[in-house]
Amino acid sequence: MGTRTAAEQRLRDLALLRRVRDRIDREHASPLDVEALAAGVGMSAGHLSRQFKAAYGESPYSYLMTRRVERAMALLRRGDLSVTEVCFAVGSSSLGTFSTRFTELVGLSPSEYRRRARTDRAAELPSCVTKRVTRPIRNREAVPSEPV
Structure with a gap:
C-alpha cells in the first residue's frame, strides 16, 4: 500500500x-x-x-469561544436568562472570561448587549436574519460602540 x-x-x-x-x-x-x-x-x-x-x-x-458567544447572543436577545445563566448555558465556566471574550467579539458587554436587544428593532426580525446580522466578529475586530 x-x-x-x-x-x-x-x-x-x-x-x-x-x-x-x-x-x-x-x-x-x-x-x-x-x-x-x-x-x-x-x-x-x-x-x-x-x-x-x-x-x-x-x-x-477561539473558534469554540466564537460559537459560545453566538449562542449567548441569541439567549441574551431572548431575554429570559441572566447573564450568569447564559454564561453557564453556553459552556463557559468563568463569568469573567466569558464577559471579556463576549466584549472583544461583540463590542458590548453581555449586559449592555442584552439591554440594547430589548429596545432594538432587530429583535423584531426573523431569527435567521437576526443571527446573520448580529454574527460576532472574530479576531478582536469589534469596534467599541459609541455611548448612547
Missing part, C-alpha cells in the same frame, strides 16, 4: 479538521479542550492547533 502523498495527507487532515469543527459546533456547551479535540481525531494538540489555524484562520479555542 505504501505511504501517503503530501496531497493525500493534506486531504485527510482537512477531513479531520472538519470533524473537529463540526464537533465544536455540536458540543459547544460541553467542556471541550484542545487536548480532547485532538485525541478525538488522533492528532497531537499542537498539530491540531497549527493545522486548524492554517485552515480556518483561528485556533480551535
Whole structure:
C-alpha cells in the first residue's frame, strides 16, 4: 500500500479538521479542550492547533469561544436568562472570561448587549436574519460602540 502523498495527507487532515469543527459546533456547551479535540481525531494538540489555524484562520479555542458567544447572543436577545445563566448555558465556566471574550467579539458587554436587544428593532426580525446580522466578529475586530 505504501505511504501517503503530501496531497493525500493534506486531504485527510482537512477531513479531520472538519470533524473537529463540526464537533465544536455540536458540543459547544460541553467542556471541550484542545487536548480532547485532538485525541478525538488522533492528532497531537499542537498539530491540531497549527493545522486548524492554517485552515480556518483561528485556533480551535477561539473558534469554540466564537460559537459560545453566538449562542449567548441569541439567549441574551431572548431575554429570559441572566447573564450568569447564559454564561453557564453556553459552556463557559468563568463569568469573567466569558464577559471579556463576549466584549472583544461583540463590542458590548453581555449586559449592555442584552439591554440594547430589548429596545432594538432587530429583535423584531426573523431569527435567521437576526443571527446573520448580529454574527460576532472574530479576531478582536469589534469596534467599541459609541455611548448612547
